[in-house]
Amino acid sequence: MNRLYYGDNLTIMQEMEPASVDLIYLDPPFNSNRSYNAIYKDETGRPLPDQIDAFCDLWTLNEEHERAIRHMPVILREAGLDDETVEFWRLWMNALRKTQPTMLAYLSYMMQRLIVMKRLLRPTGSIYLHCDPTASHYIKVMMDVVFGNKNFLNEIAWCYKSGGASKRWFARKHDVLLYYAHSKGSHLFHPIKIKSYGQSGGGQGGKVKYHKDSQGTYSIVSARDWWEISMLSTTHPERLGYATQKPLALLERVIQASSNEGDTVLDPFCGCATTLEAAHRLKRNWIGIDIAIHAIKRVAAIRLGERCHLKQGKDFAIAGIPHSLEGAKDLWERDKYHFQKWAVEEVDGFVTAKRTADGGIDGRLYFDMPGQRDLQSMILEVKGGKNVSIADFRALHSVLEREEALMAGLITMEPLPDRQKTNFLKLAAQAGDLEMPGSIRHYPKLQILSVPEILEGKRFATPTPMGKSGSLQNRFSYAANPSDC
Numbered sequence: 001m002n003r004l005y006y007g008d009n010l011t012i013m014q015e016m017e018p019a020s021v022d023l024i025y026l027d028p029p030f031n032s033n034r035s036y037n038a039i040y041k042d043e044t045g046r047p048l049p050d051q052i053d054a055f056c057d058l059w060t061l062n063e064e065h066e067r068a069i070r071h072m073p074v075i076l077r078e079a080g081l082d083d084e085t086v087e088f089w090r091l092w093m094n095a096l097r098k099t100q101p102t103m104l105a106y107l108s109y110m111m112q113r114l115i116v117m118k119r120l121l122r123p124t125g126s127i128y129l130h131c132d133p134t135a136s137h138y139i140k141v142m143m144d145v146v147f148g149n150k151n152f153l154n155e156i157a158w159c160y161k162s163g164g165a166s167k168r169w170f171a172r173k174h175d176v177l178l179y180y181a182h183s184k185g186s187h188l189f190h191p192i193k194i195k196s197y198g199q200s201g202g203g204q205g206g207k208v209k210y211h212k213d214s215q216g217t218y219s220i221v222s223a224r225d226w227w228e229i230s231m232l233s234t235t236h237p238e239r240l241g242y243a244t245q246k247p248l249a250l251l252e253r254v255i256q257a258s259s260n261e262g263d264t265v266l267d268p269f270c271g272c273a274t275t276l277e278a279a280h281r282l283k284r285n286w287i288g289i290d291i292a293i294h295a296i297k298r299v300a301a302i303r304l305g306e307r308c309h310l311k312q313g314k315d316f317a318i319a320g321i322p323h324s325l326e327g328a329k330d331l332w333e334r335d336k337y338h339f340q341k342w343a344v345e346e347v348d349g350f351v352t353a354k355r356t357a358d359g360g361i362d363g364r365l366y367f368d369m370p371g372q373r374d375l376q377s378m379i380l381e382v383k384g385g386k387n388v389s390i391a392d393f394r395a396l397h398s399v400l401e402r403e404e405a406l407m408a409g410l411i412t413m414e415p416l417p418d419r420q421k422t423n424f425l426k427l428a429a430q431a432g433d434l435e436m437p438g439s440i441r442h443y444p445k446l447q448i449l450s451v452p453e454i455l456e457g458k459r460f461a462t463p464t465p466m467g468k469s470g471s472l473q474n475r476f477s478y479a480a481n482p483s484d485c
Helices: 009-016 038-044 064-080 083-099 101-119 137-148 248-258 274-281 294-308 325-334 334-344 391-400 419-429 451-455 468-474
Strands: 001-007 022-024 035-037 053-056 121-131 152-159 174-181 194-197 208-214 214-222 226-228 264-266 285-292 318-320 364-366 376-383 406-414 432-433 442-444 446-450
Touching: 001 274, 009 035, 009 101, 009 285, 022 248, 053 406, 053 442, 064 083, 064 101, 083 137, 101 121, 121 137, 121 152, 137 152, 137 174, 137 334, 137 364, 208 274, 226 318, 248 274, 264 274, 274 294, 285 294, 294 318, 294 334, 325 334, 325 451, 334 364, 334 376, 334 451, 376 391, 391 406, 391 419, 391 446, 406 451, 419 446, 446 451
Parallel strands: 001 285, 001 318, 022 121, 022 264, 152 226, 264 285, 376 406, 406 446
Antiparallel strands: 035 053, 121 174, 152 174, 194 214, 208 214, 364 376, 432 442
16 A cells, blocks of 8 residues: 655665655655745745744754764774775765764765665666755755765756845856665666657757657657756645645656666655655555644545546555554654654644754744734744653743743643642633633633643643644645546
8 A cells, every 4th residue: 555654764765665766756855945834834825923833944963973984984884985085984974973963964864874775776776866056965965875976867956936036146047956866777767758848859869759749849869868857836726835835747757767667666755745646646556744734634535636636545545643642752762853743743733943952842833913013923842751740840830921822731641640630720720811802702821731632632721722723625726537547
C-alpha cells in the first residue's frame, strides 16, 4: 500500500528495506537562509509571528550537527567508501568549519540522508536531487562521493520565466536537478519526447516529423538536459500554499523517464506531495515523508483526497502518527522533539521554530477575539515524561504571566493522579478565566489535556482555533475532476 510517513526522514528511511525503491526525487532545503510560514497564513487567514514556521531553511552548527560530523567517517566506511574518500570528506568539513559553518551544518544533514538513500535504491534505480545555485556545487561533490562520479548522468536545468529581474546581476531563472544512477548502465531510462513549436528540428542529425494541432505546427523532439516548464502562478489550481511548490509537469517528466508502471517512487521531503500525485497519475506506487503534521493532514485531505480521490486505509496509509497511548509513548522514546511537535499540532497548535523549548513554550494555539485586530494565543507546553509536579504547573503559570498570551495549556502523556490534578485545579482557579466580550462564555486561563484525552478527540477550551485541521477541506477546496488523477 502507498504510504505517507510523518517524522524525520532519516529515521524512517533507516527502517526501510534495502533495495526497495526504484526512483527517488527529493526537493530538500536549499540552505536558502529563509523560513516559510505561508502555509500557516493560508490556514489562519493571517500571517503568524516569525517564531512559527511551517518549514525552516535556517542552519546553525549546533551540537547535533557536530555529533553527526564526528561520526561521519564511521558511516562512510560502513557504506563501503574507501579511506581516501573518507579523508577527503574530513579535510573538506574541517575547512568549511572555519569558513562556512552554516553550510557545514546543512551539508552534514544532507550527507547523512544521501547515504541512506543510496542503500534504498534498487540496482536499476535512479535519484534526482532538486537544488539551486546556493549549494548545488557542494551537493554535487557529495553525490559524487556517495553515488560515485561514474554514476553521474545529467545536470538538468529547469528553466522558467516567472518572477522579477535584478539590476545587479542576470535574472536567476533556473533550478538544477542532479541526476544519478545507482549503477550506470543498469539503470532504467525512457527517452522523453516533447512538443516543440516554431523549430525546424535542425541539428538532430535526421528528419523530424511535423504535426499540427490547435496551436499550429509542432515537431516531436527528444528532451535535452534543459527543461522549459512554467513555474506555478500564485492562482494556479495546483497551488496548496507552499512557496517552493513545483509543477506536476516537472515531476511527471522525471517519473516517466526513470520508472515503469508499478515501480515505487520515494519523495523523502514530500511537502505538498506533488511527487505523490504525479506518481499516482502515472500508475506508480509511492512513499512520501514529511516532518510537519500540518503538511501530512493537508496532503491527505486535499492532494490525495480531493485531487486524486484516494481514501486513507484503502488506497494509502499514514504512518508515524500515534493512534494510541502506546504509539505516543513509542514516539516519545524514539524522538522526544517529534513527540512534542505531534502533540502541539494534534490540538491544532503551531510549533515554535526552535528545536528546544523556548522558556517553557513548545507551541501556540491561535484564536480570534472580538475587537482585536491581531490573533491572540494560548501557549502550549508538552510534558512527555511520567513525573509532572506542582513545580511544572507553577512554571507554566509564570510563563503565562510573562508572555503576551491570554491562556496556557499543558499536555501530559497520561492523566494526572488525583493529588496532582487537585493541585493543578487550585492553580487554575487562581489564574482565573478568559471572558469573551459581549458574551457569557468564559474559558479557564490554565488548562490541561492528556494524550488519551487528545486521542479521544478532546481539545483545549478556547475561542475557535484558527487553522483548525477540520477546516482544511473548506479552506482549500477547489474544482477537482476525476480525470485530474
